[in-house]
Structures are given as structure tokens and as C-alpha cells.
Amino acid sequence: MSCEKYSNWLMGAALGALGDAEMAELRAHTAGCSHCRSEWETIRALVVAVDRGVEAMVAGEPSAQFVSRLRARIAEEPTPSAWPLFAWRQFGLATLAAAAATIAILLVRTAEHEHGPASVDVNTLTKIGQQSPVSRVSSLENTSANGNASRRHRGASAHGRPDFFSTEVLVPRGQMAAALVLSEGVSTGKIDGVQLARLAERSAEPLEWRALDIEPLAAPYPRVEAMKAANADDGDQN
Amino acid sequence: MDALAASLPGTAVNDDAALAREFDACLADCPKLAYRVALGVLRNGADAEDVAQEAMLRAYRNFHRLRNRERFRGWIARTAWRLALDRLRAAGRREKRESAAAECSSEAKVEDLVASREFQRRLADAMDALPEKLRQVMVLAAIEGYNTREVATLLEIPEGTVRSRMFLARKQLAESLRCLVKNTPIG
Structure with a gap:
């Protein structure tokens, strides 16, 4: 009975899975039992052989x-x-430029509305978009002297929409939500727009490759919802 | 494209060059890992090398997507493992050996076993009979010198899981081969 008990421990012991107390007990038994000692040595050697065999295999x-x-x-x-990285970078630059232009315009509009002309130079920021060969960002106020923007601006004001609807910014496909969230952050003060604009001005400098873990967006965004509602109203009136 | 790249000084072009250099650095270590993982599955040097080549090529194509470069080795190991299994299955090289082989027909000194073809064949059979998760841990552990932390990092699983899988794998292998060393103490 005693040998049967210890025999069941042998494999675990050879694999290093036996506790200290059990190991000591097993050693004490094998010291006085030649059959179990022989069995123990065999199994221990077998485990070593298996390990070496697998090592040799690889x-x-x-x-x-x-x-x-x-x-x-x-x-x-x-x-x-x-490499797709390059395409990603182009896309990233376009997004950055779009976001920077959006923020700048929002800042200017907000500042004009509240305190007169803002200190941020929207033209400087728009250049960022122009420097990027893939940028599709354009402010209608900046791209031409046509009256679309101002007409839209006046029309928008007439409809009682907020000022930030008065300027159109074309954002790359799929990036509108990001641009809106960004503008929402600036408008609510969660993002320092001036600092961001300064950073954007330096976008012509070499960019550092850095992986980002982007948190899922939390909804809803009040101004985004307001924008959607305003657009819906506008559509109804047209 | 070159003109476009040139218009973005210090951005994409430099990044691509840096990426290429980074990949180049991986060539010092990763091919050996990929080769050994494949060898553990295929047990054929030429096949293992083909699989390692394919794994490295896939790594090259997807290198830019790997956010965490520290996980690159694990990615390579897992890719090589999967490719090797695919190759094994596709080629139908996993021979169904006769169950008679499991009968204990000989006994030998343990220290001679590792070098014996009989032991190697039985060990290969026993490895094939292991569930995939146990076999994967066993192969990687053998490559990494049975360092459970390294294996856990490569497979992105807890170290305790590696230890328990290694225990089960070694136990199953040892029990499969026990008949070969029945009552044969080491000298």
C-alpha cells in the first residue's frame, strides 16, 4: 500500500510538481525501498530524456x-x-490639416463673435492643408473670392444657426465625426484650441511615428447633435 | 510617388526607412525562431525553412501594422506555427502510424534513448498525439530553454497557463514513452 501511494507520486515528482513536504516523504521512502527507488530513477530519467528529445527536435x-x-x-x-503606412500617413496628414483648419475657423468665429478678431491666423493654419499634397481641406472663404461662403454664411445667420455653421470645411471622407468631436472639444474648452493650432502650425516639421490606442468615442456630443438637427431643419426649409 | 514623398520632408520617407531598418534588425533573431517553431511541427529542415521564409515575408508585409514591436517575436512564432500546421495538413504528411508501435517491445538504457531512432520516432508520435495547445507550449518551451515567462510572452497567455500546459504535455509524453525505459534505471 505504501509503495502504491509513492508510485503515484513519482511522475509528479519527476515533473517538479510535488510539494516540499511530499518530496521529503518520497525521498525518505525511496531511501529504504529499492523497488520505488529504481522506479523513481527511471521516471526521472525518462522525463529528462523527453525534454532533451523535444529540444533535439527543434x-x-x-x-x-x-x-x-x-x-x-x-x-x-x-x-x-x-507600404500602406505611407497611405495612412497621407490620410493622417489630411485629417490633421482638416482638424487644424476646423479648429482655427471655429476659434476665429468664436473670437469674432465674442471679442472681435481672434489672435489665431486662420490663413496660416489653412496653409497646412495646402502644404499637404493630399489635403482636401478647403475653406470656401479662403479658396476663392466667390460669394458662396458669405452667401451661405448670411443665409445661415438668417436661419438663426450658430456661427460655426457659417463656414464650410471639407473633411476627408470618414473623418467628419472626428472633426466634429474635435471642434466640440475646443468649443467646450476640453481641448486648448490655441495650443492645438500652434502644434498644427508645426506640422510641416518631421512627424514622429507613434502608435496610438484610441479610446472609443463616448456619445452623445451635444453640438454634434445640434448640428445634425440644424442640418435637418435646413433640409426641411429647402 | 517619389516626388510626393519628397514633398513631405522628414515624414513618410524617413518613416519607411526607419521601418525598413527596424525590420532588418529583426532578421538577426526572428528567422531562427520561425525556423525552429516550424521544425517542431514539421520535423523536416527544408519544409521548416520554407515555412520560416513565408512567415518572415508575411511579417515584412504586415510590419507597419504591428503597433508593439516587443510582440513581434510572438507574432512570428504564432504565424510560423500556424503556417507549419497548414502545410502539414495540406501535404497529408502526418502519418498515421500503426498502433502496434505503442507496444513495448524493447527496453534500453535511458541515456541511450535520446539518440535512438526508436525513441525519436515514439517521441514524435507522442508529440503528434498531444493536443495542439500542449504541443505548442512544449515546442516553444524547448526553443526557449523551458523559460515559462518567455513562452507566456510569445503566446500572450498567463505564465501559470504555460506551466500547467507544460506539466500536462511532459506528463503525457513521459507516460507514452514509459514502456521504453521500463525498469531500466539510469547508470
Whole structure:
């Protein structure tokens, strides 16, 4: 009975899963029991053999030509500048430019409304968009002298809509929500718009690649909702 | 494209170059890892090398998407593992060996076992019989010198899970091969 008990412990002991007290008990037993001692040594050696066998199974090096073969295959791949990262960067620049222009315009409008002309130069910020070859941002007030913007502005005012509707900013597809959230943050003071505008001015400088974990957006955004409602009203009136 | 890249001084072009350099640095270590993982599944050097090549090529294509470079080794290990399994299944190389092989027909000194073909064949069979999760941990543990923390990092699972899987895997392997060393104490 005693040997049967310890025999059941042997595998666990060989695998290092036995507690200190049990291990001491097993050692004491095997010291006086030649059968269990032999069994213990066998199992312990077997576990070592298994470990070594698996190690031998995965031991080895790729051939000396491995890296050169890989490089040859990589050479057949699209060049690094065609990596999607580049497209992402373009898209990112466009988004940054759109956001910067939106904020700047909002700041100017808000400042004009409350305190007269703002200290932020909207033209400077709009240049950011112009510098980016993929930027689709344009403010109708800045892109031409046509009367669309002002007409829209006057028309909007006539409808009693907030001032920030008076300027149109074309945002890249899919980035409208981000731009609105950003403007909402600036308007509510959660984001320092002036500081952000200054940062945006430096966007022509080399950008640092940094992975971002973007938190899911929390809804609702009051001004976004207001904008949607205003747009709906506008549509009804048209 | 070059003109476009040139118009963005210090941004995309530099990033691409940095990315290429970073990938180049990975070539010092990762091919060996990919090769050994594949070898643990395929047990054939040429096949393992092909799989490692494919894994590295996929890594190259997706390198820009890997936010955390510290997880790159784990990504490579898991990719190589999956590709090796796919190759094994596709080629139908996983031989169904006769169950008679499980019969204990010989006994040998333990220290000779590792080098014996019989032991290696039985061990390979026993490895094949392991559930995939146990086998994966066993292979990676053998590559990493049985460092459970490293294996946990590679597989992105808790260290305790690695330890329990390793215990089960080694126990199952040892019990499968026990008949080969029946009553044969080490010398």
C-alpha cells in the first residue's frame, strides 16, 4: 500500500510538481525501498530524456542562404514607400490639416463673435492643408473670392444657426465625426484650441511615428447633435 | 510617388526607412525562431525553412501594422506555427502510424534513448498525439530553454497557463514513452 501511494507520486515528482513536504516523504521512502527507488530513477530519467528529445527536435538553424533568399523575395515585394503606412500617413496628414483648419475657423468665429478678431491666423493654419499634397481641406472663404461662403454664411445667420455653421470645411471622407468631436472639444474648452493650432502650425516639421490606442468615442456630443438637427431643419426649409 | 514623398520632408520617407531598418534588425533573431517553431511541427529542415521564409515575408508585409514591436517575436512564432500546421495538413504528411508501435517491445538504457531512432520516432508520435495547445507550449518551451515567462510572452497567455500546459504535455509524453525505459534505471 505504501509503495502504491509513492508510485503515484513519482511522475509528479519527476515533473517538479510535488510539494516540499511530499518530496521529503518520497525521498525518505525511496531511501529504504529499492523497488520505488529504481522506479523513481527511471521516471526521472525518462522525463529528462523527453525534454532533451523535444529540444533535439527543434534544434537547428536555418541555412546560410536563408536571409539572402528572404531578401530576394522581399525585393520582389512593393517598395517600402508603397507600404500602406505611407497611405495612412497621407490620410493622417489630411485629417490633421482638416482638424487644424476646423479648429482655427471655429476659434476665429468664436473670437469674432465674442471679442472681435481672434489672435489665431486662420490663413496660416489653412496653409497646412495646402502644404499637404493630399489635403482636401478647403475653406470656401479662403479658396476663392466667390460669394458662396458669405452667401451661405448670411443665409445661415438668417436661419438663426450658430456661427460655426457659417463656414464650410471639407473633411476627408470618414473623418467628419472626428472633426466634429474635435471642434466640440475646443468649443467646450476640453481641448486648448490655441495650443492645438500652434502644434498644427508645426506640422510641416518631421512627424514622429507613434502608435496610438484610441479610446472609443463616448456619445452623445451635444453640438454634434445640434448640428445634425440644424442640418435637418435646413433640409426641411429647402 | 517619389516626388510626393519628397514633398513631405522628414515624414513618410524617413518613416519607411526607419521601418525598413527596424525590420532588418529583426532578421538577426526572428528567422531562427520561425525556423525552429516550424521544425517542431514539421520535423523536416527544408519544409521548416520554407515555412520560416513565408512567415518572415508575411511579417515584412504586415510590419507597419504591428503597433508593439516587443510582440513581434510572438507574432512570428504564432504565424510560423500556424503556417507549419497548414502545410502539414495540406501535404497529408502526418502519418498515421500503426498502433502496434505503442507496444513495448524493447527496453534500453535511458541515456541511450535520446539518440535512438526508436525513441525519436515514439517521441514524435507522442508529440503528434498531444493536443495542439500542449504541443505548442512544449515546442516553444524547448526553443526557449523551458523559460515559462518567455513562452507566456510569445503566446500572450498567463505564465501559470504555460506551466500547467507544460506539466500536462511532459506528463503525457513521459507516460507514452514509459514502456521504453521500463525498469531500466539510469547508470
